[in-house]
Amino acid sequence: MPVGLVVVSHSRALADAAVELARGMLPGREQVIEVAAGDVDGGLGTDATAIADAVTAADSGDGVVVLMDLGSAVLSAETALELLDDDVRERVVLSPAPLVEGLVGAAVTAAAGADRDRVAAEALRGLAPKQAHLGG
Amino acid sequence: MPVGLVVVSHSRALADAAVELARGMLPGREQVIEVAAGDVDGGLGTDATAIADAVTAADSGDGVVVLMDLGSAVLSAETALELLDDDVRERVVLSPAPLVEGLVGAAVTAAAGADRDRVAAEALRGLAPKQAHLGG
Amino acid sequence: MVDAEALTAWVREFARLVHEQRDELTRLDSAIGDADHGANLDRGMTAAVAALDAQSAAGPAAVLKTTATTLIKTVGGASGPLYGTFFLRAAGALDGVPDPTDPAALARAVRAGLDGVVARGKAERGDKTMLDALGPACDALDEALAAGKPLDEALGAAAQAAADGRDATEPLVARKGRASYLGERSAGHVDPGAASATLLVQAAATALAGRG
Amino acid sequence: MVDAEALTAWVREFARLVHEQRDELTRLDSAIGDADHGANLDRGMTAAVAALDAQSAAGPAAVLKTTATTLIKTVGGASGPLYGTFFLRAAGALDGVPDPTDPAALARAVRAGLDGVVARGKAERGDKTMLDALGPACDALDEALAAGKPLDEALGAAAQAAADGRDATEPLVARKGRASYLGERSAGHVDPGAASATLLVQAAATALAGRG
Ligand SMILES: Nc1ncnc2c1ncn2[C@@H]1O[C@H](COP(=O)(O)OP(=O)(O)O)[C@@H](O)[C@H]1O
Ligand SMILES: Nc1ncnc2c1ncn2[C@@H]1O[C@H](COP(=O)(O)OP(=O)(O)O)[C@@H](O)[C@H]1O
Ligand SMILES: [Mg+2]
Ligand SMILES: [Mg+2]
Ligand SMILES: [Mg+2]
Ligand SMILES: [Mg+2]
Numbered sequence: 001m002p003v004g005l006v007v008v009s010h011s012r013a014l015a016d017a018a019v020e021l022a023r024g025m026l027p028g029r030e031q032v033i034e035v036a037a038g039d040v041d042g043g044l045g046t047d048a049t050a051i052a053d054a055v056t057a058a059d060s061g062d063g064v065v066v067l068m069d070l071g072s073a074v075l076s077a078e079t080a081l082e083l084l085d086d087d088v089r090e091r092v093v094l095s096p097a098p099l100v101e102g103l104v105g106a107a108v109t110a111a112a113g114a115d116r117d118r119v120a121a122e123a124l125r126g127l128a129p130k131q132a133h134l135g136g
Numbered sequence: 137m138p139v140g141l142v143v144v145s146h147s148r149a150l151a152d153a154a155v156e157l158a159r160g161m162l163p164g165r166e167q168v169i170e171v172a173a174g175d176v177d178g179g180l181g182t183d184a185t186a187i188a189d190a191v192t193a194a195d196s197g198d199g200v201v202v203l204m205d206l207g208s209a210v211l212s213a214e215t216a217l218e219l220l221d222d223d224v225r226e227r228v229v230l231s232p233a234p235l236v237e238g239l240v241g242a243a244v245t246a247a248a249g250a251d252r253d254r255v256a257a258e259a260l261r262g263l264a265p266k267q268a269h270l271g272g
Numbered sequence: 273m274v275d276a277e278a279l280t281a282w283v284r285e286f287a288r289l290v291h292e293q294r295d296e297l298t299r300l301d302s303a304i305g306d307a308d309h310g311a312n313l314d315r316g317m318t319a320a321v322a323a324l325d326a327q328s329a330a331g332p333a334a335v336l337k338t339t340a341t342t343l344i345k346t347v348g349g350a351s352g353p354l355y356g357t358f359f360l361r362a363a364g365a366l367d368g369v370p371d372p373t374d375p376a377a378l379a380r381a382v383r384a385g386l387d388g389v390v391a392r393g394k395a396e397r398g399d400k401t402m403l404d405a406l407g408p409a410c411d412a413l414d415e416a417l418a419a420g421k422p423l424d425e426a427l428g429a430a431a432q433a434a435a436d437g438r439d440a441t442e443p444l445v446a447r448k449g450r451a452s453y454l455g456e457r458s459a460g461h462v463d464p465g466a467a468s469a470t471l472l473v474q475a476a477a478t479a480l481a482g483r484g
Numbered sequence: 485m486v487d488a489e490a491l492t493a494w495v496r497e498f499a500r501l502v503h504e505q506r507d508e509l510t511r512l513d514s515a516i517g518d519a520d521h522g523a524n525l526d527r528g529m530t531a532a533v534a535a536l537d538a539q540s541a542a543g544p545a546a547v548l549k550t551t552a553t554t555l556i557k558t559v560g561g562a563s564g565p566l567y568g569t570f571f572l573r574a575a576g577a578l579d580g581v582p583d584p585t586d587p588a589a590l591a592r593a594v595r596a597g598l599d600g601v602v603a604r605g606k607a608e609r610g611d612k613t614m615l616d617a618l619g620p621a622c623d624a625l626d627e628a629l630a631a632g633k634p635l636d637e638a639l640g641a642a643a644q645a646a647a648d649g650r651d652a653t654e655p656l657v658a659r660k661g662r663a664s665y666l667g668e669r670s671a672g673h674v675d676p677g678a679a680s681a682t683l684l685v686q687a688a689a690t691a692l693a694g695r696g
Contacts, residue, residue: 011157014236017150021205024146024180025662027519044160045312045348048356049341069157070237070262071450072350074269075392079344079353082360096270098234098263100150101206108665126206127234129664133210133606134232161450163307181524181560184568185553207662208562211604215556215565218572244453265452269394 003110003119004032004058007103008051008068008077012038018100022107031111033103034058036080046073051080055092063091063116065106065123069099093120101126139246139255140168140194143239144187144204144213148174154236158243167247169239170194172216182209187216191228199227199252201242201259205235229256237262273373274423278483279335280324286475287317293471300464304451308349309464316347316355332372336363336381350449351465354389354402355472361388375423375484379413386410393448400444400451400458402465409434409473423484427477434473438466485585486635490695491547492536498687499529505683512676516663520561521676528559528567544584548575548593562661563677566601566614567684573600587635587696591625594688598622605660612656612663612670614677621646621685635696639689646685650678 009015015037022033034054039045051066058064068074074094081089093116095102102123109122145151151173158169170190175181187202194200204210210230217225229252231238238259245258290297290313298310320342327338336359344356365384366372372381386406395401397408412433416426439462446458449465502509502525510522532554539550548571556568577596578584584593598618607613609620624645628638651674658670661677 009157010160011153013149014153014157017147017153021145021147021150021180024518025665027514027517039348040346041315041348043348044157044306044308045352047346047348048344048353050345068266070240070266072348072353074266075350075353076344078392079356082357083341083344094270096263096267098237100235104206105665112666112669127232130204130206130210131232134230160306160308161453163302163305175560176558177527177560179560180518180520181564183558183560184556184565186557208560208565211562211565212556214604215568218569219553219556241453248454248457 001060001062002031002113003062003116004034004060004064005103005106005110005119006034006036006051006054006058006064006066007099008046008054008066008073009035009037009099010044010046010069010071010073012042014069018103021100022103025104025108026111029111031107032058032060033107046076048076048079048083051077052083055080055084056088059088059091061091063093065110065116065120066092066094067097067099067103067106067123068094091116093117095120095123097123098126101130137196137198138167138249139198139252140170140191140196140200141239141242141246141255142170142172142187142190142194142200142202143235144182144190144202144209145171145173145235146180146182146205146207146209148178150205154239157236158239161240161244162247165247167243168194168196169243182212184212184215184219187213188219191216191220192224195224195227197227199229201229201231201246201252201256203231203233203235203239203242203259227252229253231256231259233259234262237266274332274375274378274480274483275373276330276332276335278373278480279332281479282476283317283324283335283339284321285479286472287321289471289475290314290317290468293467297464297468300462300467303461304446304454304458305464306349306450309351309468312347312349313351313355313468316343316352319343319346333363333367336360336366350393351402351468354393354465357388357392358385358406361385375417375426378423378480379410379417379426382413383410395448398444399447400441400463400466401446401448402463402469404441404444404463405434405437405466405469405473408437409469424477424481426484427473427480431470431474431477434470438462438470441466486544486587486590486692486695487585488542488544488547490585490692491544493691494688495529495536495547495551496533497691498684499533501683501687502526502529502680505679509676509680512674512679515673516658516666516670517676518561518662521563521680524559524561525563525567525680528555528564531555531558545575545579548572548578562605563614563680566605566677569600569604570597570618573597587629587638590635590692591622591629591638594625595622607660610656611659612653612675612678613658613660614675614681616653616656616675617646617649617678617681617685620649621681636689636693638696639685639692643682643686643689646682650674650682653678
């Protein structure tokens with residue numbers, strides 16, 4: 001089973017749009033990408049219990065890579081790990097990759113059947129093409 | 137006049153949501169953030185003429201920092217520069233920063249009146265807090 | 273005796289103070305953050321009180337655990353996982369303790385909560401966060417109890433230490449959380465989380481008075 | 485004589501071929517990209533033809549410039565700025581030239597366009613992009629004209645070189661554009677941009693035949 005992905009953002013609209021962009025790279029291919037975004041009222045915020053649920057839904061036994069936007073999304077994702085069972089928790093990587101750019105690389109790599117560490121590594125490389133092109 | 141920002145994305149929804157997130161950091165403060173996102177039909181894509189227009193709208197004489205998602209957004213932004221007058225072009229920085237994380241830092245810094253190079257530098261630092269926290 | 277009922281009273285009093293100070297907390301957050309700390313915490317604590325009301329008789333650890341999970345779910349901002357972790361770790365420290373109603377057990381629980389906030393947020397004291405109020409409060413509580421002071425007095429000292437710590441955040445430059453994006457410009461404002469953490473300690477002093 | 489009318493015929497023929505091959509281009513892009521290359525380029529070239537129809541009599545450079553700005557605006561994907569830059573730089577190379585209708589001027593314009601694609605995309609030949617068709621086509625055109633061949637023959641050689649270059653992309657690993665995300669898995673498929681670039685050169689061979 002492929003590695004699952006979870007997108008954590010303060011903004012549901014942002015997460016959904018990032019997933020749409022990443023899915024554009026996977027015409028006709030399957031990939032689990034769960035979203036946990038927005039606060040309980042649908043405003044800007046994050047909810048660790050929703051993140052824990054998304055990780056559980058994304059996990060098929062081969063692990064999950066979680067991408068977060070910034071700030072409290074990271075704190076909530078860490079808190080979500082605390083809510084999960086030990087065996088699930090140790091299959092989860094919280095990635096410091098750039099949310100949008102990292103998700104695209106991670107999605108393509110996960111859909112191709114790469115393992116969790118390779119998917120996470122690809123997410124971390126997310127800025128590489130842009131940096132190489134702009135020389136930044 | 138503060139430095140203007142332009143968000144270039146394949147996805148209008150993504151750009152708008154990123155701007156909303158960044159504006160959340162600026163309660164009661166003003167900041168020019170123009171969006172050029174989506175193709176002419178509103179689908180996923182970029183349009184260099186729309187980017188050139190957004191840069192022109194964002195420029196108040198102290199320069200513009202442009203953030204792009206990936207791939208053809210970068211090519212379209214470069215093409216947009218080719219469509220602009222020389223004097224405007226040399227005030228524009230195309231930043232290889234992470235789109236979402238960089239925009240938040242750039243917006244806070246630009247709204248505080250920093251110059252173009254400081255705004256661009258802050259955009260490039262966009263991943264730093266997340267990386268420091270996660271140790272990535 | 274710091275039993276489940278006493279802890280519930282503490283949570284309620286914290287919710288009451290947060291609701292009362294909601295606009296002030298948001299005002300502080302609008303200077304160096306995103307102007308939502310009052311709304312975030314009021315939503316979270318209102319939900320926590322509702323969850324405790326809905327819950328049938330539970331032990332001390334369960335009261336704190338319910339508060340934790342509700343905050344984690346409903347606050348939305350950074351203070352959600354941070355206060356959530358505070359209550360979660362505090363609950364863990366009370367769990368299975370022979371006499372959780374002993375003031376020393378309360379002090380250990382609060383210390384575990386503080387350590388949780390540090391582990392979660394990776395802030396140090398002086399970074400202009402809630403830690404700058406919570407940390408000194410914990411220290412004052414421990415010192416007073418170690419010196420044989422009654423719980424009332426110890427909590428009073430803790431509340432004073434929290435308030436002093438909160439006020440001392442004003443000149444600091446933020447190094448954690450949203451405010452850190454402002455760099456030097458974050459100086460000159462009291463940290464909203466330090467202000468709400470002070471309410472948490474004041475609520476303990478009020479609600480647990482006479483329970484030692 | 486490669487005048488404005490001839491260049492317009494070239495653009496029209498390219499649009500016709502792209503429309504005809506739209507599904508095939510998209511099929512290629514679905515294997516190593518995002519399955520939109522046919523739709524992108526068909527939308528762009530349809531708009532370019534409409535823009536030329538709407539434009540009153542214009543010189544050779546203006547025909548290419550209108551095509552360029554329309555593609556830049558309407559294609560949406562990477563091929564938009566790339567073909568847009570191709571036509572923009574080609575237009576620039578014809579601008580102010582004493583005899584823009586001379587085959588040598590056409591060859592210089594196409595070379596300028598190719599250099600523009602390189603400057604914009606920063607790809608090298610062998611990176612599995614449109615360059616792998618356009619580059620050899622340009623070389624073949626220059627060589628044939630330098631050897632004194634007539635334009636017809638030179639464009640025929642260019643079209644053959646483009647098709648060979650396109651076919652040669654199949655085993656390559658993509659190093660630019662979306663397909664590069666696939667790494668080794670991009671091998672075994674023809675590059676969609678190399679396929680459409682071949683149509684561009686074939687369109688020149690057809691539309692400019694007998695104009696040398
Ligand atoms: N890493 C951290 N460690 C400790 N406290 C933090 C940290 N990050 C933020 N805080 C506290 O959280 C408060 C802000 O809470 P809130 O406004 O609810 O969240 P957000 O910043 O996500 O909008 C800050 O004033 C600060 O005291
Ligand atoms: N940097 C580049 N240099 C040259 N050609 C490129 C580059 N990036 C992409 N291409 C070409 O563009 C084609 C894809 O075009 P298209 O599908 O319209 O854009 P997108 O990839 O944005 O969806 C590729 O097949 C390739 O030939
Ligand atoms: Mg806030
Ligand atoms: Mg917030
Ligand atoms: Mg494509
Ligand atoms: Mg595309």
